[in-house]
Each structure stands twice: as C-alpha cells, then as structure tokens.
Amino acid sequence: MSYLNLTLSLVFVLIPILLSKTLNLGLEKDTVIAVVRSTIQLLAVGFILHFVFNSKNYIYIILMIILMIVAATHNARKKGTSIQGITWKLVVTFIFIEILTQGILLGLQIVPPTAQYIIPISGMMIGNSMVLGILFLNRFTAELKNHQDQTELILSLGGTPKQAVHNQLVSAIKASTIPTIESQKTMGLVQLPGMMSGQIIAGADPVQAVQFQLLVLFLLLTTAVVTAILLGFLSYPTLFNERMQFLKERIQSE
Amino acid sequence: MEAAIRFEHVNYSINHLHILKNLSGIFPKGKITTLVGPSGAGKSTVFRLCNGLRSANTGKIFIHGKLITDYHPVDLRRNVGLALQSAPMIDGTVLENLQLPLQLQGKKLPESEAKHLLQLVGLDNSFLHHHANDLSGGQRQKVSIARTLVNRPKILLLDEITSALDRVSQQDIENLILRINEKFGTTILWITHNLQQALDVGDYTWVMMNGELVESGKTSLLESPTDDRVREFVKGDGTN
Ligand SMILES: Nc1ncnc2c1ncn2[C@@H]1O[C@H](COP(=O)(O)OP(=O)(O)O)[C@@H](O)[C@H]1O
Ligand SMILES: [Mg+2]
Numbered sequence: 001m002s003y004l005n006l007t008l009s010l011v012f013v014l015i016p017i018l019l020s021k022t023l024n025l026g027l028e029k030d031t032v033i034a035v036v037r038s039t040i041q042l043l044a045v046g047f048i049l050h051f052v053f054n055s056k057n058y059i060y061i062i063l064m065i066i067l068m069i070v071a072a073t074h075n076a077r078k079k080g081t082s083i084q085g086i087t088w089k090l091v092v093t094f095i096f097i098e099i100l101t102q103g104i105l106l107g108l109q110i111v112p113p114t115a116q117y118i119i120p121i122s123g124m125m126i127g128n129s130m131v132l133g134i135l136f137l138n139r140f141t142a143e144l145k146n147h148q149d150q151t152e153l154i155l156s157l158g159g160t161p162k163q164a165v166h167n168q169l170v171s172a173i174k175a176s177t178i179p180t181i182e183s184q185k186t187m188g189l190v191q192l193p194g195m196m197s198g199q200i201i202a203g204a205d206p207v208q209a210v211q212f213q214l215l216v217l218f219l220l221l222t223t224a225v226v227t228a229i230l231l232g233f234l235s236y237p238t239l240f241n242e243r244m245q246f247l248k249e250r251i252q253s254e
Numbered sequence: 255m256e257a258a259i260r261f262e263h264v265n266y267s268i269n270h271l272h273i274l275k276n277l278s279g280i281f282p283k284g285k286i287t288t289l290v291g292p293s294g295a296g297k298s299t300v301f302r303l304c305n306g307l308r309s310a311n312t313g314k315i316f317i318h319g320k321l322i323t324d325y326h327p328v329d330l331r332r333n334v335g336l337a338l339q340s341a342p343m344i345d346g347t348v349l350e351n352l353q354l355p356l357q358l359q360g361k362k363l364p365e366s367e368a369k370h371l372l373q374l375v376g377l378d379n380s381f382l383h384h385h386a387n388d389l390s391g392g393q394r395q396k397v398s399i400a401r402t403l404v405n406r407p408k409i410l411l412l413d414e415i416t417s418a419l420d421r422v423s424q425q426d427i428e429n430l431i432l433r434i435n436e437k438f439g440t441t442i443l444w445i446t447h448n449l450q451q452a453l454d455v456g457d458y459t460w461v462m463m464n465g466e467l468v469e470s471g472k473t474s475l476l477e478s479p480t481d482d483r484v485r486e487f488v489k490g491d492g493t494n
Contacts, residue, residue: 149342153338153342154344154354154358156305156307156336156338157332157358158328158358160328160358163358167345243309244328245306245309249268
C-alpha cells in the first residue's frame with residue numbers, strides 16, 4: 001500500500017468526526033487524539049521493527065520485549081487495582097508468560113528464532129496478559145469486597161489465608177479467563193481474527209494464515225489461564241499479615 | 255479467680271479511630287461472662303481481638319496465662335471459638351456450613367454429627383440440605399452457633415447470637431449454652447443487648463461504653479450499678 005492510499009484512507013476518520021459534529025456527540029477531540037497517537041505510535045514501531053529485523057542482533061529483540069513489559073506494567077497498574085505492591089507482581093507475571101511461551105515455541109522449534117516471529121508473538125502475548133491481568137485484578141478485588149464476611153468467617157474458624165480467599169480466587173480466575181475460551185468457540189464463524197485477516201490481505205496463503213492464527217489462539221489460552229493464576233497467587237498474600245489477619249483496608253481504597 | 259482471658263491496658267485503633275481505650279480486666283475461667291453496653295461500645299471488637307482476627311496496638315492479652323501472640327493464629331482460633339454477630343454463611347448448604355470447620359483441617363464431619371448439631375440448636379433435620387442463603391436471620395444464627403461448636407472450643411465467644419430469635423428459641427439456646435458450660439467447663443463470653451438475658455445466664459458482667467470498661471463484676475451489679483452512666487443505661491433497658 002502506498003502513502004497516497006493511506007492518506008486517502010483518512011476519509012474513514014472524517015466520517016465519524018463529521019457525524020459527531022452534526023449530532024453533537026462530542027467525540028471529535030478523542031477521535032483526533034486517537035488517530036494522531038495510533039499513527040505516530042504504529043509508524044514508530046514500524047521503523048523500529050524494520051531496524052531490529054535488519055540488525056539481526058538479539059540485544060534489540062530483548063530491548064523491545066523489555067519495553068513491551070514496561071509499557072504493559074504501566075498500563076495495567078494504572079487501570080488495575082488497589083492491591084499493594086502490584087507493580088513487581090505484574091512484571092513477574094509478564095516475564096513468566098514471555099519465558100514460558102517463547103521457551104516452548106523456540107525450544108520445540110515451533111517457530112524459527114528470528115525477530116520476525118519473536119517480536120509480534122511476544123507483543124500479542126504480553127498485550128493479552130495485560131488485558132487479562134486488569135480483568136482478573138478488578139474481578140478479584142470485587143469478589144473480595146463482596147465476600148469480606150466469608151473471608152473473616154473462615155479465618156475465625158481457624159482457616160488459613162489461602163482457604164479464606166480460595167472461592168474468591170477461583171471465581172475471579174474463572175470469570176476472567178472464560179471470555180478468552182468462549183470467544184475461541186465461535187472463532188472464524190462470525191469474524192476473522194485480525195492477525196489472520198492482515199496476513200491474508202498482505203498476500204499470505206489463507207491456510208498458512210490459519211495455521212499461525214491457530215498457534216496464536218492456543219498460546220492465548222495458556223497466557224490467559226497462567227496470567228490469572230499467577231497474579232492471583234502472587235496477590236492474595238499481601239492482603240494478610242503474619243498473624244493471618246485480613247487487611248480489609250488494602251482493598252477498600254479507591 | 256483464674257482468668258481464661260486477661261486484658262492489660264489494651265488499646266486498639268483503626269483509621270485513627272480510638273476504639274478500645276486502655277482496657278484492663280479478666281474473663282474468669284469456666285464461667286459465663288456477659289458483655290453489655292450500647293452499640294458501638296467496642297464489644298464485638300473485644301471478641302475480634304480474643305479470636306485473633308485483630309491485634310491490639312498496645313497492651314497485652316493473655317489466653318490461659320499465655321500471651322496471645324505466642325499462640326499460632328490457627329490454634330488460637332480453634333480454641334477460642336467465635337460466633338460472629340452477622341452470622342455469615344458460606345455459599346452452600348447448611349450441611350456444608352456445618353462441615354466447614356473440619357473441612358478447613360482436611361477432615362469430614364459425618365452427616366449424623368451434623369444432624370445432631372442441628373438438633374442441639376433446635377433446627378429440624380430437613381434444613382440440612384437447604385441453601386444457607388434461604389435461611390431466615392434466626393435460622394442463620396442457629397446454624398452459626400452449631401458451626402462454632404464443631405471445633406469444640408475451650409472458650410466460646412457469642413456475639414448477639416439470639417438477637418433474631420423468638421422467645422422460645424432464645425430460651426432453648428440459653429439452655430444449650432448453660433449445658434455446654436456445665437458439661438465441658440467451657441468458658442463463655444456472651445455479648446447481649448438483652449439485660450434480662452445477661453441476668454439469667456451470666457455469672458459475671460462487663461459493662462462497656464465508648465471503648466472503655468466502665469464496670470465489671472458479678473452480674474448482679476446490673477441491678478444496683480454504682481456508675482451513673484451504667485444506671486442510665488440499665489434504666490433504658492440496654493437498648494439505647
Ligand atoms: N473496620 C472498622 N473500621 C472503622 N471503624 C470500625 C471498624 N470496626 C469497628 N469500628 C468502630 O468501632 C466501634 C466499636 O464497634 P463494635 O466493636 O462493633 O461495637 P459493638 O459491638 O459494641 O456495637 C464503632 O464505633 C465502630 O463504628
Ligand atoms: Mg457488636
């Protein structure tokens with residue numbers, strides 16, 4: 001696609017802006033900000049990737065991944081939750097997800113060890129882990145708030161902190177991972193996944209595109225479940241002190 | 255008089271609110287002590303400290319002569335059983351609620367035992383498989399009492415356990431607690447809003463107000479209080 005064509009595609013930006021103006025929806029400013037940001041960010045990433053792919057140096061790949069983890073942590077922390085010390089827990093989770101998925105992919109030689117594979121797949125995994133992390137933490141804190149009485153009851157009967165939050169932990173893990181699992185059941189029926197569509201448009205063989213999409217879907221299952229479980233088990237101990245007392249106030253803020 | 259629980263200059267604050275103020279006193283071993291006083295006096299907080307759900311900021315609490323912090327929290331909580339004021343239920347049947355204390359230890363309460371417990375608190379066997387969320391306030395209180403008994407605690411903390419019960423059920427529970435006290439020598443601490451109940455069941459009484467212990471001693475002190483505030487409180491029939 002040429003830059004001229006890309007410029008012409010701005011028509012699709014004008015349509016919502018005009019509609020918003022006419023109907024007084026007040027969406028113009030955010031639309032413009034979104035367009036400017038996505039353009040700058042994606043072009044920058046494009047150039048960086050171009051550079052990284054050509055340099056063939058693993059240092060740059062690792063730097064890119066570190067950057068992704070920092071950005072994902074920043075984002076999740078901001079939108080996330082009131083659980084204390086969450087930053088390093090998110091970092092640990094993202095690093096674990098990255099090592100687990102890339103370790104298996106490269107270890108079993110499912111994909112070649114090149115930037116072309118490592119970087120996009122890492123991006124998808126860390127990005128999804130971030131979204132899932134936010135979903136999980138919101139759900140977990142909500143469950144804890146709604147079931148404070150049960151938590152305290154179990155502690156009062158001589159239960160451990162883990163027993164006291166077990167049900168809330170399981171509900172939150174389930175609730176946050178079910179959308180990932182459910183969405184895969186209708187995959188391909190209603191809409192084609194974005195990555196696969198992009199590959200097909202770029203001229204790839206559809207069957208090849210499907211193969212890669214399946215790989216990504218399977219990876220997302222691992223990412224979703226592992227993120228929720230890991231984050232859950234890293235988070236709940238901060239809600240208790242060494243006398244096994246439930247620190248309600250740690251989830252009360254906000 | 256031997257103390258089951260001893261408070262020495264206990265202070266407890268939360269969010270900069272001073273809730274218990276320099277509390278000192280004892281709960282005699284093997285006896286029934288009632289705790290009375292207006293809402294917000296800090297009675298439930300005393301129980302949370304005794305059961306180890308909270309820790310005092312300053313001061314000392316001794317359980318059977320040993321500093322409370324020298325107990326492992328799990329041992330402490332099994333030995334100092336607490337029936338919480340709100341009688342919370344876990345999501346499940348009455349049976350599952352009764353099985354909870356042993357389930358937490360990886361053991362299983364036989365259904366026959368559960369039936370026996372229901373009978374003790376005056377609830378029909380047919381409730382065993384009812385969902386706990388479907389119970390009335392009074393029925394929940396009965397299940398909560400039965401559940402607290404499962405660990406066979408040496409000290410029993412009862413937080414307004416009959417507040418939602420009718421007259422007859424209330425009397426049944428009072429008799430049950432008196433029997434447990436007599437048969438097992440269990441030390442009982444009982445928070446009640448009902449001064450008549452305090453007089454009926456209690457050997458000793460703590461009168462708390464505003465986070466302080468204003469009077470304590472034989473329950474008969476409620477009939478002739480020395481402190482003006484207590485006299486006012488008793489005149490208002492403990493309901494203010
Ligand atoms: N978690 C808490 N946060 C803030 N205040 C609390 C908390 N728990 C209890 N309190 C306050 O402590 C005081 C004593 O409460 P409580 O022990 O429940 O009194 P009682 O059982 O005598 O009615 C009340 O003023 C109550 O509002
Ligand atoms: Mg209370």
